[in-house]
Amino acid sequence: xxxxxxxxxxxxxxEIRVKGRLDEKWSEWFHNLTIHFENENPPVTVLxxxxxxxxxxxxxxxxxxxxxLTLLSVNVNN
Amino acid sequence: xxxxxxxxxxxxPRPPVDLVSRPRLLEKLDNALQxxxxxxxxxxxxxxxxxxxxxxxxxxxxxDKNTQFSWISLDExxxxxAHFMAYLLAAIQTVIPHFGESxxxxxxxxxxxxxxxxxxLMINELSGLTNRLILVLDDYxxxxxxxxxxxxxxxxxxxxxxxxxxxxxxADPSLPVALLRSRGMMTEIRLGDLxxxxxxxxxxxxxxLDRQLPDDDVLALTSxxxxxxxxxxxxxxxxxxxxxxxxxxxxxxxxxxxxLDYLVEQVLQQQPxxxxxxxxxxxxxxxLCPPLCETLVEIHxxxxxxxxLGLPDSLNAGSPSSQAVLEYLExxxxxxxxxxxxxxxxxxxxxxxxxxxxxxxxxxxxxIPELHCRAARWFAQNxxxxxxxxxxxxxxxxxxxxxxVEEVVEKTMMRxxxxxxxxxxxxxxxxxxxxxxxxxxxxxxxxxLNGYPGExxxxxxxxxxxxxxxxxxxxxxxxxxLAIFRGxxxxxxAFAKQAMELLPKQDSFFRSLSAVVLGAxxxxxxxxxxxxxxxxxxxxxxMGMGNVMIQVIVLVxxxxxYRKQGQLHKAYSLYQQALERATQEKGxxxxxxxxxxxGMGEILREWNNPRxxxxxxxxxxxxxxxxxxxxxxxxxxxxxxxxxQNNWAKANDLAQKARQLAYYSNITExxxxxxxxxxxxxxxxxxxxxxxxxxxxxxxxxxDIDIDEMEKKDDFIAYHMRKYEYPVAMRLWLAEGRFIEAQxxxxxxxxxxxxxxxxLLVIENRILLALALYGQRKIEPAINQLEIALRLAxxxxxxxxxxxxxxxxxxxxxxxxxxxxTTSLRVYGQRLLQAFSSGVIQSEKRxxxxxxxxxxxxxxxxxxxxxxxxxxxxxxPEIATELVVSVHTVRSHIKNIYSKLDVHNRIGAVxxxxxxxxx
Numbered sequence: 001x002x003x004x005x006x007x008x009x010x011x012x013x014x015e016i017r018v019k020g021r022l023d024e025k026w027s028e029w030f031h032n033l034t035i036h037f038e039n040e041n042p043p044v045t046v047l048x049x050x051x052x053x054x055x056x057x058x059x060x061x062x063x064x065x066x067x068x069l070t071l072l073s074v075n076v077n078n
Numbered sequence: 079x080x081x082x083x084x085x086x087x088x089x090x091p092r093p094p095v096d097l098v099s100r101p102r103l104l105e106k107l108d109n110a111l112q113x114x115x116x117x118x119x120x121x122x123x124x125x126x127x128x129x130x131x132x133x134x135x136x137x138x139x140x141x142d143k144n145t146q147f148s149w150i151s152l153d154e155x156x157x158x159x160a161h162f163m164a165y166l167l168a169a170i171q172t173v174i175p176h177f178g179e180s181x182x183x184x185x186x187x188x189x190x191x192x193x194x195x196x197x198x199l200m201i202n203e204l205s206g207l208t209n210r211l212i213l214v215l216d217d218y219x220x221x222x223x224x225x226x227x228x229x230x231x232x233x234x235x236x237x238x239x240x241x242x243x244x245x246x247x248x249a250d251p252s253l254p255v256a257l258l259r260s261r262g263m264m265t266e267i268r269l270g271d272l273x274x275x276x277x278x279x280x281x282x283x284x285x286x287l288d289r290q291l292p293d294d295d296v297l298a299l300t301s302x303x304x305x306x307x308x309x310x311x312x313x314x315x316x317x318x319x320x321x322x323x324x325x326x327x328x329x330x331x332x333x334x335x336x337x338l339d340y341l342v343e344q345v346l347q348q349q350p351x352x353x354x355x356x357x358x359x360x361x362x363x364x365x366l367c368p369p370l371c372e373t374l375v376e377i378h379x380x381x382x383x384x385x386x387l388g389l390p391d392s393l394n395a396g397s398p399s400s401q402a403v404l405e406y407l408e409x410x411x412x413x414x415x416x417x418x419x420x421x422x423x424x425x426x427x428x429x430x431x432x433x434x435x436x437x438x439x440x441x442x443x444x445x446i447p448e449l450h451c452r453a454a455r456w457f458a459q460n461x462x463x464x465x466x467x468x469x470x471x472x473x474x475x476x477x478x479x480x481x482x483v484e485e486v487v488e489k490t491m492m493r494x495x496x497x498x499x500x501x502x503x504x505x506x507x508x509x510x511x512x513x514x515x516x517x518x519x520x521x522x523x524x525x526x527l528n529g530y531p532g533e534x535x536x537x538x539x540x541x542x543x544x545x546x547x548x549x550x551x552x553x554x555x556x557x558x559x560l561a562i563f564r565g566x567x568x569x570x571x572a573f574a575k576q577a578m579e580l581l582p583k584q585d586s587f588f589r590s591l592s593a594v595v596l597g598a599x600x601x602x603x604x605x606x607x608x609x610x611x612x613x614x615x616x617x618x619x620x621m622g623m624g625n626v627m628i629q630v631i632v633l634v635x636x637x638x639x640y641r642k643q644g645q646l647h648k649a650y651s652l653y654q655q656a657l658e659r660a661t662q663e664k665g666x667x668x669x670x671x672x673x674x675x676x677g678m679g680e681i682l683r684e685w686n687n688p689r690x691x692x693x694x695x696x697x698x699x700x701x702x703x704x705x706x707x708x709x710x711x712x713x714x715x716x717x718x719x720x721x722x723q724n725n726w727a728k729a730n731d732l733a734q735k736a737r738q739l740a741y742y743s744n745i746t747e748x749x750x751x752x753x754x755x756x757x758x759x760x761x762x763x764x765x766x767x768x769x770x771x772x773x774x775x776x777x778x779x780x781x782d783i784d785i786d787e788m789e790k791k792d793d794f795i796a797y798h799m800r801k802y803e804y805p806v807a808m809r810l811w812l813a814e815g816r817f818i819e820a821q822x823x824x825x826x827x828x829x830x831x832x833x834x835x836x837x838l839l840v841i842e843n844r845i846l847l848a849l850a851l852y853g854q855r856k857i858e859p860a861i862n863q864l865e866i867a868l869r870l871a872x873x874x875x876x877x878x879x880x881x882x883x884x885x886x887x888x889x890x891x892x893x894x895x896x897x898x899x900t901t902s903l904r905v906y907g908q909r910l911l912q913a914f915s916s917g918v919i920q921s922e923k924r925x926x927x928x929x930x931x932x933x934x935x936x937x938x939x940x941x942x943x944x945x946x947x948x949x950x951x952x953x954x955p956e957i958a959t960e961l962v963v964s965v966h967t968v969r970s971h972i973k974n975i976y977s978k979l980d981v982h983n984r985i986g987a988v989x990x991x992x993x994x995x996x997x
Contacts, residue, residue, distance in 0.1 A: 020334060020335070020336050020337065021333075021334045021335045021336060022336045022339070023335070023336065023339050025436075025440060026336075026339075026436065028436075028439055028440070029432075029436045029439065040334070041334075043334035045336075063432075065123065065248060065249070066123075066124055066248070066428070066429070066432055067124075067336075067338060067429070067432060067433075068123045068124055068125060068306065068308070068337075068338070068429070069336065
């Protein structure tokens with residue numbers, strides 16, 4: 001495995017922004033990311049937390065997609 | 079239908095009762111068909127109305143009578159390509175009952191490599207249908223394996239005009255759509271198209287709420303839900319009981335809460351508690367039926383409950399209630415989808431499953447494993463083992479799951495559902511695998527088939543070292559297979575030999591696997607004879623396996639080995655055996671027969687048999703259906719025929735076609751080089767020496783050739799290809815008059831080729847050496863060389879290899895024949911001379927009388943019966959009576975006999991039958 005790959009697979013803090021206001025009770029559904037309402041108008045919710053690797057990130061994004069949430073941004077928080 | 083398949087997956091959903099017709103989208107779908115689009119993609123998020131639109135389309139009265147629809151609701155399990163193919167076949171069989179029944183490949187023994195072959199058979203059969211067939215793949219986003227994607231890409235690329243594929247998915251499918259899109263061969267319906275317009279929202283609300291909403295409310299709803307069908311439907315379900323609808327809409331529009339949270343809460347709040355409990359607990363199921371639900375949730379309905387649900391009074395309190403609840407949910411439009419017409423199986427709308435699952439997680443997390451275990455038991459008792467195993471794994475009852483996997487592993491692997499099996503094993507913790515040798519050996523084999531890292535496979539095999547002796551032979555044959563992949567040939571040979579000693583006779587699968595390993599390893603070690611023997615043995619063992627495709631492939635492989643070694647007769651008879659197996663009852667040839675015909679055609683060409691061209695053309699056509707690179711050799715064989723006729727236009731045209739084929743296939747660089755070599759030869763034959771010279775210069779083969787390159791195993795291309803480049807380079811040198819250089823090089827080359835036992839190449843290069851000597855006026859040595867070549871070539875009846883060298887060789891041969899002392903060799907030489915002067919050799923009587931089955935297509939037993947009676951004085955009706963069949967049947971046999979014997983009447987057939995020793 002190359003060095004770059006190892007880096008990508010280390011847990012990383014991600015911030016995922018979606019359109020609308022998502023209830024905190026969804027936290028467990030999204031691998032216990034914290035859910036926090038960021039902005040009222042337009043409404044934006046931030047899901048934030050440690051994501052173990054790329055496949056976990058992908059599963060989270062898939063779940064968002066499956067619930068028909070509109071994805072605004074995905075950022076790595078250093 | 080295969081009993082392991084779930085029929086509900088093939089059910090075409092009926093349009094809901096409360097359907098808002100969407101003519102603008104239906105029209106788009108109809109147009110797509112009329113324009114001949116092969117692919118229609120509906121790409122939009124969950125709940126956008128994809129499935130409903132398709133069900134309306136299928137149900138719509140304007141649908142052409144000659145159009146038939148098949149449907150598959152995909153799930154995770156279909157990522158196993160064998161599984162997927164089984165459903166594909168079953169789906170088509172729902173509308174074309176006997177479709178695929180004549181396929182020689184049983185799905186029970188489908189090997190992954192045969193997927194494309196099976197697809198080809200399907201394509202052939204589809205193209206023979208008169209009706210238009212539309213296959214819908216719903217929920218395609220669940221497919222993430224490349225194998226399934228490429229199988230579909232293959233289908234799309236080769237689709238018959240009357241076949242259309244419709245894909246509904248939450249994301250764009252991983253198919254080569256860009257090309258189809260740019261060719262206008264694809265129609266897309268996306269979220270923007272599926273969004274409800276305000277007018278459509280108004281109609282939907284009128285249907286669901288039974289009243290006309292004011293325009294403002296309609297606009298507000300459409301805008302809040304962004305025209306999202308599922309949102310609108312849930313909103314309607316929430317509003318149904320609401321007294322002030324406008325107030326609800328104001329609230330809803332004013333809230334910025336996640337639309338699903340908001341609406342599901344509204345909907346659930348309106349349900350009685352026992353319905354809520356039912357929904358939560360059954361949300362763990364992918365599909366539900368009343369008895370299954372009953373094992374998960376106990377509900378006893380009181381008369382009040384029955385009344386509150388508006389259920390028919392005939393339903394007694396205490397009677398099976400799951401059915402009642404399911405019907406209630408269906409009637410109230412609560413996100414339940416019937417999966418059949420008799421209210422047996424249902425599923426929740428996927429979106430709803432997620433939401434209910436999330437609530438269940440929150441409310442009763444501890445109950446989840448137990449629910450899964452109950453479901454697992456129910457599925458197992460009812461014979462749905464795959465679903466039983468899935469639920470047992472979800473419920474973490476690993477002991478039970480492992481026992482069940484062990485029970486079904488052999489059947490699962492026999493069906494080639496390798497991915498399914500891997501998924502199960504990978505979800506089992508190690509302690510539950512390591513003491514089950516049957517799981518371990520199959521796990522190792524499955525990982526090998528799927529290209530897992532060697533260390534993982536090795537680790538799995540190590541565990542088996544402590545297992546029962548029963549597994550030692552199997553373990554060794556897999557070790558051998560692994561060694562081949564790692565290029566450790568000598569180890570592979572040792573493993574395979576040991577395995578074959580230990581494996582019992584009845585273990586024909588592992589025995590033929592070991593034999594193939596041994597053959598391949600010996601062959602790549604350079605021991606071609608022993609390699610061929612081993613593959614021959616694999617062929618014998620696989621014959622007992624009843625798998626036609628494996629048999630044909632092994633036979634063709636073996637025949638190709640012999641052909642490359644110049645053993646034409648042996649190769650030809652193997653090709654004949656292969657062709658027999660690759661020909662179906664009605665004389666229809668399987669696509670794999672293409673490769674067989676190409677090999678036969680090449681041999682017939684070498685024998686200067688006039689039928690070569692026709693056989694090659696058929697072979698090219700059949701193998702073209704595979705889109706296969708093996709067609710290349712057919713192009714070259716055919717081009718050589720045209721070159722011999724001085725038909726340069728056709729030969730150049732084929733070189734061009736070969737170039738394109740090689741260009742589009744990216745498996746190896748070798749095919750491009752093969753085309754280059756052929757092109758160089760073509761230039762030389764046409765006298766375009768400067769073009770050939772330029773190419774050989776860039777290849778470093780114009781002067782001072784480093785002959786040792788052909789033995790450098792680390793230079794893959796040089797090792798495999800130089801030996802084919804050299805003789806062409808020599809023809810250039812000869813044409814340029816560089817006889818001395820050519821002689822020196824050819825002498826060195828021949829020493830190596832003889833050591834390698836490459837008789838075919840030896841003959842070719844001996845002839846070239848004879849020409850190099852003849853060019854120097856060294857007549858005696860030239861005659862000697864040609865005599866050696868003749869002696870080598872005589873037993874296998876080579877002809878074109880001499881004729882292709884043209885008039886110079888003709889002159890040398892005339893000198894040689896007079897000097898030949900052996901009678902048989904002189905006869906052979908004279909036949910060659912005759913062929914030189916006539917262009918085409920006379921039919922080889924000797925050849926044919928010794929080989930009664932020299933027919934390209936042998937007569938069937940029944941046709942033989944008819945042929946025998948044709949030799950009598952009986953009339954056709956009398957023959958029919960004699961054979962107890964109809965006159966019509968006899969006529970069709972006679973027609974086949976004429977075409978196979980290439981005759982036009984009864985007398986001709988009888989004569990030809992006698993010639994061939996059939997009578």
